[in-house]
Amino acid sequence: MVNAANVITAVRLVMVPVFVAMVVASGMVERDWRIAACLTFGVASFTDYVDGWIARRYGLVTAFGKVADPIAxxxxxxxxxxxxxxxxxxxxxxxxxxxxREVGVTLLRFWVIRYGVIAASRGGKIKTALQVLAIGWYLWPFPEPLSDVGPWIMAAAVAVTVVTGLDYTLRALRMRMAPSA
Incomplete structure (x- = not known):
């Protein structure tokens, strides 16, 4: 259970309350705390890519990682x-x-687990990238004209979030309706 990928996932879990404390300390008005929160969020988000890559590349996929990674x-x-x-x-x-959408897709995955795995789609990866970019944009203390870009990025993130949620729902239904082999 203890391997590089799982340690990185555990570090991401620990970073969540640190991130929350930084945002609260900033009150979303203190520039330095907002920057620290944004950087912490960015590093934590990047660890999601790193731990997945390590787990797949080196055959370190574990039951702990399969559960802890999406929770983180x-x-x-x-x-x-x-x-x-x-x-x-x-x-x-x-x-x-x-x-x-996030809770719904997680529940769908559990609903069909005995029929197969609903792997992350390209759209799901785009959704994640847009969400991370949008959240980072909101956290960073951009001046007025640049801060106005955040809602546009978030709008794209929400649109992809909804579309991919519907896609996962259709995939789950097809999986459940498929004849057993």
């Missing part, structure tokens, strides 16, 4: 979205749509 991802993204909404930077409906 959802905790980090979920905390960021809730905090951005809490500090009135992001409409609550955006946070709700994204979190409902």
């Amino acid at each position: 991802d959802k905790a980090l993204t979920g905390a960021a979205l809730v905090l951005l909404s809490w500090y009135d930077r992001l409409p609550w409906w955006v946070t709700v749509v994204i979190l409902v």
Whole structure:
């Protein structure tokens, strides 16, 4: 269970409360704390790519990693979205749509687990990249004209989030309806 990929996943889990503390310390108004929170979020988000690559490349995929990795991802993204909404930077409906999709896809994966695995799609990876970019954009203390770009990136993230959620739903239904071999 203890391997490089799992250690990186565990570090990401530990980074979530550190990130939350930095955002709270910033109150989304203190420039230096916002920068620190954004950088922490960026590093934590990057570890998701790194731990997955290490696990696949070196055959270090474990049951712990399969469970802990998505939990770490959802905790980090979920905390960021809730905090951005809490500090009135992001409409609550955006946070709700994204979190409902994330929880829904996780439940769909469990619903079909005995029939197969719903692997992450290219759209799902684009969704993740857009969400990370949008959250980072909201966290970084950009001056007024540049800060106006954040909602456009988030709009793209929400659109891809909804479309990929529907795609995963259709894939799960097809998997459940397929005749058993």
